Structure formats: C-alpha cells, structure tokens
Amino acid sequence: MAALARAGSVVALLVLFVLALVPAWPGLGGGPALAPGPPVVQAASANSGVAPADALSAHVSADRSGADVGQSITFACSASGGTPPYVYAWTLSDGGIGTGPTVTHSFSSPGTYEATCTVTDLLLGIASASKSVVISPLPSVAASVDHDLAAPGTVLTFSASPSGGDGSFSYEWTFDDGSSGSGAPATHAYTAAGSYQATVTATDGNGGTASSSTSVTISNIGVTAGVSPTSGDATTVFTFTASASGGSGSPYSFSWAFGDGTTGTGSPASHSYSAGGSYSPAVTATDSLGGTKVTQTQTVSVTAPPAPLGASVSAPRQAADVGQSVSFTCSATGGAAPYSYGWTFGDGNTGSGPAVNHVYQLAGAMTVTCTATDSASASAAASKSVDVSPSPSVAAHANPSAAAPGTSLTFSAQATGGPGGFTDYAWSLGDGATGSGIQVAHAFAQPGSYQASVVVTDANGGTASGSVSVTISNIQVT
Structure with missing residues (x-):
C-alpha cells in the first residue's frame, strides 16, 4: 500500500507541473479566454514530504477599480502559504476565464463584475479570492452653442452635454481658429468672418473620451446708410436712413452721430443743423447680440444762416x-x-x-x-x-462915417444866427486895405466914398456879409 501511495503522489506532481507550464487554460465552461500572465511555477521544497508551515491563501488586485466598456483592466493574483509551486486559474463574472498570476480583460457591457482567482499548490491545496470592478457605459457628448450666427467680436457660449462614462468629465475645446479653451460652458469670440467648427473632447474619470462638434457662422454686419437731401441751410430738415444685414441677424438698432455733437436713434431719423459747415454723419448698427458696425453717410453741406440785418x-x-x-x-x-x-x-x-x-x-x-x-x-x-x-447875418458899422483923409475910423461887425459862435471876420475896406476881427481901425488917405465890407464865418462854416459906406473929404476953409 505504501508503494502505491508514493506512486500516486508522483503522478499527481507530474500533472501539476504540466498544468503550470500550459500557457492558456480553456477552462471547462468554454467562456472567453483571458490574456495570460507569464507562466509561473514556484520551486518545490527539497523535501516534498514536508507539510507546509502555513495554510494556502490567495489575494487579488486590479490596476483600476473601474473602466469603461472596452477598456482593459489587469488583474493580479498572489498566493502565500501552502506548498509551492502554485497554479492560477481565473473566472470572471462575464464568462471569461484565464490562467497565470496576471490576466488582462476588457468588458463588453456596463455593470459590476467580479474576477475570481483560484490557486492550487503542489499538494492540491486550493484557495481563492475575488475583486469587484465597475464597468461604465461608453462616454458620449453633444456640443452646442447659444448662437450659431454672430458678428466678429461677439462672445459666444459653448456647452457640452455628456452621457455615459463614470459621470465625471473634463472638457477641452478647439474653436477652429487656432484658439482653444476648457470647461463647460466655455466662451469664445471670433475675430474674423467665416464658418467654424468648434469641437469638444470630453474625458471621463476612467480616461474614456468622446468628441462632438457644433458649427458657427461668423459674418460681418453690412450697413447701408444715406441722407436726403445732402445740402441745405438752417431751415432744412435732413432725413437719415439705414439698413443692415449679417451678424446675428435682426432685429437691428441704429444710433446716429450727426457730426455736430448731437445724436439720434432709429431709421429714419431727422435732424436740422443750426450752423453752416460740412458735416460727416455716421450710424452705428447693432445686431440682435450686440455686434456693431459703424458706417458713414454722404457728407452734408449746410449753408450758414445770414447774420441778422x-x-x-x-x-x-x-x-x-x-x-x-x-x-x-x-x-x-x-x-x-x-x-x-x-x-x-x-x-x-x-x-x-x-x-x-x-x-x-x-x-x-x-x-x-x-x-x-x-x-x-x-x-x-x-x-x-x-x-x-439859423442862417448867419452880420451888420457893419463905421465910426465916424465921415472924416477927413488921415482920420482913423473904427469899423465894427455885429453878427447873429449860426450856432452862436463865429470863427472869422474878414474886412475889405474899399481902398484895397483889409483887416480881421470884430473891430478894425483904418485911415483913408484920399478923399472919396468908400464901401467897407465884412464877411463872417460861423462854426458850421456858414458865412454872411455886411457893408457900411464912409465918406472921406478934405476940410474946406473959407
């Protein structure tokens, strides 16, 4: 009987070595094979008949506690106690099987799964351990933008709506104009007109990614502005009109700077200028999102109003x-x-x-x-x-009015009228002699009748003349 027992032990030992050296174990259930770890056969004791010091035990670990569908998880099994070498066999709750101390596996459906490792030692001792992992659905994301039409410079808000994964996400954006951003929501303003594809990449806590894009059309605001008439004066009422297209679309609003420091709104808008000159009116068109475009109208010429008469x-x-x-x-x-x-x-x-x-x-x-x-x-x-x-007048007098040659006579002038003052008395005494002043004295050398005249001039330049006759005769002695 002892010999038979020893023979059985030898056969069992040979079977275990063969199993340890087989790289993959198809298992009994016909489930999917796991990627095997390196074949490990731990050295047997020099005295195979010695009983193990400790009871056989197994421990299972995983490189991650969760993953998305299709992501790989590596499980590791370690044994202690018992009598090495050890043989490792794996079963997973999705039907997968494998051998070796490590296996790598990906799950095709979301859920909570267990990986169980069964360890058999040289003496056919058996121990097992399990590890649970959570498998999340594949992540997905939908990108959107608050406005798909806008003018350059308008701040747009981009949003991302995720699903699947483990529920925690980070977001990275590329805006198709060389710029990027992160987070959700994210904001961005395009500086040039064009069609853009903004793309978000969502990454969940398992490292799974999903991408989505949304389209944005950026167009310049086009403004047509005019004024009628283009010339006038201070009484002219000028009518300003404007229309717009592009940007984020209607409704558009219009604000005017008339070029004289005054402003207005709307289209049409009316304005009169109070001073003459050449004016350059301009309109600012604003689209529905606040994008703006400034355009000038024709020059307005205003004739200056005349000064009061x-x-x-x-x-x-x-x-x-x-x-x-x-x-x-x-x-x-x-x-x-x-x-x-x-x-x-x-x-x-x-x-x-x-x-x-x-x-x-x-x-x-x-x-x-x-x-x-x-x-x-x-x-x-x-x-x-x-x-x-009143017109000036003057009366001339002589004293005496008759005298002998050589006798001094006094001539005087009495003037009236004018502004009350006389500036000049000019005398012509009738014998070629002259004089000036209100009174003049003169002696005639020859007998005869003489007409002495005076011309007076008043302050207004008015003149008047008067004369007086004198008789000069020799003294007769009888």
Missing part, C-alpha cells in the same frame, strides 16, 4: 446852418442782399438810396433815419441827429 448811418457833420447841404450815408449788414434804403430827414422830407444830400430850410434838432430793407423783406433802421442853426 443791421443798418448804420454816418454823416461827416452833425451840425449845419439852414441852407447848408448835409450828406448822409447808410450801410446795411447781414440779411440777404441786395438792399434798398429809405430816408426821413426829420423835417418832413424823405429820400432814397445809400447816400443822400439834404438842405434844411428850418432850424432845429433834426433826427435823420435810414431804413434798410433786404431781399427777404427784412428791415433794420438807424438814426443820426443833426443840429440845424
């Missing part, structure tokens, strides 16, 4: 004597030329034209008024005062 009167003199001619000039400014001129002289007489002359026949303070009328029938008046004095 004014008149002024000038005269070379502000005083005259009755009978003297006084000249007046009227000039007009502002208004709309040509001008016409009408005069009143303060004595009931009238005149016309820009320059007039008038002779007063009455003394007194006269108000001269010029009324200027322009081509638009506007009128303006200006006045000038003139003091008109």
Whole structure:
C-alpha cells in the first residue's frame, strides 16, 4: 500500500507541473479566454514530504477599480502559504476565464463584475479570492452653442452635454481658429468672418473620451446708410436712413452721430443743423447680440444762416446852418442782399438810396433815419441827429462915417444866427486895405466914398456879409 501511495503522489506532481507550464487554460465552461500572465511555477521544497508551515491563501488586485466598456483592466493574483509551486486559474463574472498570476480583460457591457482567482499548490491545496470592478457605459457628448450666427467680436457660449462614462468629465475645446479653451460652458469670440467648427473632447474619470462638434457662422454686419437731401441751410430738415444685414441677424438698432455733437436713434431719423459747415454723419448698427458696425453717410453741406440785418448811418457833420447841404450815408449788414434804403430827414422830407444830400430850410434838432430793407423783406433802421442853426447875418458899422483923409475910423461887425459862435471876420475896406476881427481901425488917405465890407464865418462854416459906406473929404476953409 505504501508503494502505491508514493506512486500516486508522483503522478499527481507530474500533472501539476504540466498544468503550470500550459500557457492558456480553456477552462471547462468554454467562456472567453483571458490574456495570460507569464507562466509561473514556484520551486518545490527539497523535501516534498514536508507539510507546509502555513495554510494556502490567495489575494487579488486590479490596476483600476473601474473602466469603461472596452477598456482593459489587469488583474493580479498572489498566493502565500501552502506548498509551492502554485497554479492560477481565473473566472470572471462575464464568462471569461484565464490562467497565470496576471490576466488582462476588457468588458463588453456596463455593470459590476467580479474576477475570481483560484490557486492550487503542489499538494492540491486550493484557495481563492475575488475583486469587484465597475464597468461604465461608453462616454458620449453633444456640443452646442447659444448662437450659431454672430458678428466678429461677439462672445459666444459653448456647452457640452455628456452621457455615459463614470459621470465625471473634463472638457477641452478647439474653436477652429487656432484658439482653444476648457470647461463647460466655455466662451469664445471670433475675430474674423467665416464658418467654424468648434469641437469638444470630453474625458471621463476612467480616461474614456468622446468628441462632438457644433458649427458657427461668423459674418460681418453690412450697413447701408444715406441722407436726403445732402445740402441745405438752417431751415432744412435732413432725413437719415439705414439698413443692415449679417451678424446675428435682426432685429437691428441704429444710433446716429450727426457730426455736430448731437445724436439720434432709429431709421429714419431727422435732424436740422443750426450752423453752416460740412458735416460727416455716421450710424452705428447693432445686431440682435450686440455686434456693431459703424458706417458713414454722404457728407452734408449746410449753408450758414445770414447774420441778422443791421443798418448804420454816418454823416461827416452833425451840425449845419439852414441852407447848408448835409450828406448822409447808410450801410446795411447781414440779411440777404441786395438792399434798398429809405430816408426821413426829420423835417418832413424823405429820400432814397445809400447816400443822400439834404438842405434844411428850418432850424432845429433834426433826427435823420435810414431804413434798410433786404431781399427777404427784412428791415433794420438807424438814426443820426443833426443840429440845424439859423442862417448867419452880420451888420457893419463905421465910426465916424465921415472924416477927413488921415482920420482913423473904427469899423465894427455885429453878427447873429449860426450856432452862436463865429470863427472869422474878414474886412475889405474899399481902398484895397483889409483887416480881421470884430473891430478894425483904418485911415483913408484920399478923399472919396468908400464901401467897407465884412464877411463872417460861423462854426458850421456858414458865412454872411455886411457893408457900411464912409465918406472921406478934405476940410474946406473959407
């Protein structure tokens, strides 16, 4: 019997060695084979008859606790105790089987799975251990954008809607213009018009990835603006119109800068200019997302309004004597030329034209008024005062009025009228002699009748003359 027992032990030992050296074990259930680890046969004790010091035990670990469908997980089994060498056999709860201390496996359906390792030692001792892993569905993601039409510079918001995976995701974006971003949502503004494909890559906690794209069309806002009429004056009402296309589309709003510091909104918009000049109006069109475009209209030419009509009167003199001619000039400014001129002289007489002359026949303070009328029938008046004095007169006297040759006579002048003061008394004494002043003395050398005359000049330049006769005779002695 002892011999038979020893023979059986030898046979069993040979079977175990053969099993340890087989690279893959198809198993009994016909399930999928796992990728084997390296064949491991641990050395037997030099004395195979010695009982193991410890009970056989097994421990299973995995390089990850979860994965997505299709991702690989590597399981490792370690044995202790018992009598080496060990033989490792694997069963997985999706039907997979394998051999060796390590196996790598991917699961084709989501769920919670167990990998079980069964260890057999040299003495046919058996121990097993298991490891649970969670398999998540394949991740997927859908990219979207809040607006698929926009103008350059508009900030767009990109969103990502994930599903599957382990539920935790990070996001990386490429915006098709050389720029990138991260997170969800992510914002981006395109600087140039064009069609763009924004792509997001979502990565779950297992390292699984999924991608999705969304299209964006960026177009410049096109603006057509005009003004009618393009020229006028301060009374002209100008009408401004604008239309827009592109960008994010309607509704569009319009704001105007009329070029004179004032603004307006809408289309059409109306405006009048208060000062003459050349103006460059501009409109800012804003699309539905706030994208803007500035465009200028035609230049607007405004004729300056005329200055208010004014008149002024000038005269070379502000005083005259009755009978003297006084000249007046009227000039007009502002208004709309040509001008016409009408005069009143303060004595009931009238005149016309820009320059007039008038002779007063009455003394007194006269108000001269010029009324200027322009081509638009506007009128303006200006006045000038003139003091008109009575005509001057003078009476000449001689004392004595008869005398002998060589006798000194006194000639005197008494003047009236004028403005009250006389500037000159000029005498002609009738014998070729002259003199000046209110009084002059003169002696005639020859007998005869003489006419002495005086001419007086007043402050207005008015003159008057008077004369007196004297008789010069020799003394007769009888």
